[in-house]
Amino acid sequence: MRYVRPSTLEDAVGLLAEASGKAAVLAGGSDLLVRMKGGFVEPELIIDIKAIDALGHITESDEGFVIGAAVPCAVLSENAALRGAWPGVVEGANLIGSKQVQGRCTIVGNLCNASPAADSVPALVAAGAKVLIRGPAGSRTIAVETVPVGPGRTSLAPGEIIEAILLDRRQPRSGDAYQRFTPRTEMDIAVVSAAVNLTLDDQGVVQSARVALGAAAPTVLLVEEAAKILVGSRVDDRTLDRLAEACSGACRPIDDKRGTVEFRRKVAGVLAKRVALTAYQRAGQK
């Protein structure tokens, strides 16, 4: 195995594209090193992207936030502007592993690991986040929900690297939230999870919304039907009941020792109600 630490993204893309054997991109390593240790992957080349300066920063502009691929999740929660604008996104990132893991893991890694239960992904999908990709054919930008295509599989082409996550500039009267169900509060994997992002008009009525569910299908689910239920409402009890029903109905979860299909469906609805209320309250405060 070879370890390389390129200082430019062009070099990293070149190394990845030209690699003769299996190559792996290393940012936080909290998935890669575990998979290597378990013998599930044996890369011939490790490309550590942390020395690429632009990838290590969160930048805010008039267009929104650019979160570099090598930014550890712990840094997201330390960024007051990001926390204020996108609290749900930061909540998701803050639930991954422990303080130790958050010191290393990245949201791009969480996305590319493509676990259906990835904690940071539903909130990114609800937020309408985009990913900036650099590859041998140049740059492209795609919606975050199109990256995972199944457990452990992504839509990235050979030689492509995700450079950054892009979050739009926050509209006034907007809020987002993420919650998951786990048997214990820390160091656990979501049995099922939900994220809601919404914007209110100046009368306090939901103008636009996005609803996403995690661990409810082979990939994160964007539930458009649930979003339509929220739009035009003031998130009253009747709306929340219909939202829960839509989310439970949209689930296609697995049945295992951590939760039955029936349990996951039910909890998806309960969580969707809770996060919709939190997002609504947050939107009303801004």
Added chain:
Amino acid sequence: MAGIAVSTIINGDKAEFLCHADETLLDVLRDRLGLMGVKEGCGTGDCGACSIILDDRLVCSCLVLGAEAEARRIETVEGMAQGDKLHPLQQKFLEHAALQCGICTPGFLIAAKDLLAKNPDPTEEEIRFGLAGNLCRCTGYDKIVRAVQDAASVMRGA
């Protein structure tokens, strides 16, 4: 096989080592540098026994490659005491009997040190969340939480 030459700062001292590309920092610290305070528990980032502070950030050294330590600062439990004088956290772990077998203790001490550096006056809940990545199967967590609370008050000069 030729090794990768790595130059780093460990507990304030310059340290250099050669390692293989697939060697973890945990293995380098223990097997090449003799810093036996870092313990290998799970090897997969779940137990916290191998916790170190890497450039002011708490991480599991089992999830870091040795080669990644180039030009970075590492703090381990060996750097906590000043000569014969124990760090307040070490002193309070002794006074509160916050350890039994001791395998988890260096990781707890390092995690607690990082916690108090960022939050000198944590609530009990903040301590419990801050140490949730460290597993102890012997003494339980109450004594550890009390030791950290007591050390925090000593370190604040209270």
